[in-house]
Amino acid sequence: MKKPTHAVPVPFPVSGNEIVIGGVPVSRLAARIGQTPFYAYDRKLIDQRVAHLRAHLPKELRLHYAIKANPMPALVQHMAKLVDGFDLASMGEMHVALDTTMPAEKISIAGPGKSERELSCAIAAGVLINMESELEMERIMGLSAALGVRARVAIRINPDFELKSSGMKMGGGPKQFGVDAERVPEILRRLKSLDLEFIGFHIYSGSQNLKPESIIESQEKTFELAARLAESAPSAVRKLNIGGGLGIPYFPGDLPLEIAPIGEHLSRRLPEVKKRLPDAEIVMELGRYLVGEAGIYVCRVIDRKISRGHVFLVTDGGLHHHLAASGNFGQFVRKNYPALIATKMNSSEMESVSVVGPLCTPLDLLADKMELPKADVGDLVVILQSGAYGLTASPTRFLSHPEPMEVLV
Ligand SMILES: *Cc1c(COP(=O)(O)O)cnc(C)c1O
Numbered sequence: 001m002k003k004p005t006h007a008v009p010v011p012f013p014v015s016g017n018e019i020v021i022g023g024v025p026v027s028r029l030a031a032r033i034g035q036t037p038f039y040a041y042d043r044k045l046i047d048q049r050v051a052h053l054r055a056h057l058p059k060e061l062r063l064h065y066a067i068k069a070n071p072m073p074a075l076v077q078h079m080a081k082l083v084d085g086f087d088l089a090s091m092g093e094m095h096v097a098l099d100t101t102m103p104a105e106k107i108s109i110a111g112p113g114k115s116e117r118e119l120s121c122a123i124a125a126g127v128l129i130n131m132e133s134e135l136e137m138e139r140i141m142g143l144s145a146a147l148g149v150r151a152r153v154a155i156r157i158n159p160d161f162e163l164k165s166s167g168m169k170m171g172g173g174p175k176q177f178g179v180d181a182e183r184v185p186e187i188l189r190r191l192k193s194l195d196l197e198f199i200g201f202h203i204y205s206g207s208q209n210l211k212p213e214s215i216i217e218s219q220e221k222t223f224e225l226a227a228r229l230a231e232s233a234p235s236a237v238r239k240l241n242i243g244g245g246l247g248i249p250y251f252p253g254d255l256p257l258e259i260a261p262i263g264e265h266l267s268r269r270l271p272e273v274k275k276r277l278p279d280a281e282i283v284m285e286l287g288r289y290l291v292g293e294a295g296i297y298v299c300r301v302i303d304r305k306i307s308r309g310h311v312f313l314v315t316d317g318g319l320h321h322h323l324a325a326s327g328n329f330g331q332f333v334r335k336n337y338p339a340l341i342a343t344k345m346n347s348s349e350m351e352s353v354s355v356v357g358p359l360c361t362p363l364d365l366l367a368d369k370m371e372l373p374k375a376d377v378g379d380l381v382v383i384l385q386s387g388a389y390g391l392t393a394s395p396t397r398f399l400s401h402p403e404p405m406e407v408l409v
Helices: 026-033 043-056 073-082 091-098 116-125 134-147 181-192 212-230 260-276 288-294
Strands: 018-021 038-041 062-066 085-088 107-109 128-131 152-158 197-203 239-241 281-286 295-307 310-315 339-341 350-356 365-373 380-383 405-408
Touching (some): 018 026, 026 295, 026 380, 062 073, 073 288, 116 128, 116 134, 128 134, 281 288, 288 295, 365 380
Parallel strands (some): 038 405, 085 107, 128 152, 152 197, 197 239, 310 350
Antiparallel strands (some): 295 310, 295 380
16 A cells, blocks of 8 residues: 555645646746745635634634744735734844734734844834743833833743643743743732833743644633733733644644634633633734645756665755755654645656755755655655745755745735
8 A cells, every 4th residue: 555645635726737826837837936946825725714713713812923934024914914913023023014004003022032122123113022031021111211112011921731732832841931820920010010011911832733622721721820810910911812823734644623613612711701801802823824734835856866776856945945844843753744746746657756955965855755646857846834934944044055936826
């Protein structure tokens, strides 16, 4: 039995022998762009994803986009029309966000070690700052006084629980993120004496989760923790960011996350949460779930080599553009991202190949011993699930090759 080449669903239609993205066959798109490699993001798929979420989640829940997943300016412009706010992790992202129509009061910034420059730009812009330590709070106070602008602040809490079965845990135990839950009452007491505008809490416990029951459990604990800590707050909690963590399927065996149970649970729980936090807007912040599946990475086969019986497709793309697909971005065991020969979609002649890039390192591997249609020089290789943590998470300067293009179609 041959192993399936991609167990995750392919969201792009096929016309003739090719996949079609944004209504354009992929080889035509390559010609239009004038080069390979490139990333292409399909705006219709993003629209559909947001619509799907909104159909299942309670109306009053606010959806934010975490720009770190994909900061391409055209894509962020598009997101500005679809979501209720942006979450930032740097000043670079802040500049991209402030160029859109999204009002500054719907934008927040988080991250340990924000620079004074970042903090003071955020205060001047009116962006909500998720404070991650006592020292940061004192710094914000100083900068706020110097600017003569009252900073809008929330406390990012390192919860006393973690998101189970997460690809990446970012809460629970000792962490560089946020203020430990048990220290929050003390910080809130200090905050009372400072001239800062208290907005609420940010509780982020993890990422890339495909189990609705784990997400529901952590949301439950998040509401509990927020309501408890709100009792020590200097004023009403007006915003509660409950994080996100919604994952997407990357590997054979991963099943797409079901949104319906999460939506049903939130619809049931929000009325009670509203009783304890009557002024709070509840926000969910999502990155990859919104954009990950809408993006592909496209590179071209430039050589086909057989080494001691094993076929290598050498492409013009690789690890320097797509670190995650090479397995070097936080994976414990290397697994193949879903890949296609996007110009041989109807071909039935299969072979086991490794898709590699031009870098002088064996780490430059986009697909390892994968069963794919037999490809020739000139064919296009597509890596799916590349709309988030693709180019932005890659070491483009490594080996000094040209950068790929990015298009929104
Ligand atoms: C990375 C991050 C996100 C986005 O995570 P996804 O897995 O892409 O949804 C959201 N919020 C914070 C605080 C993050 O650090």
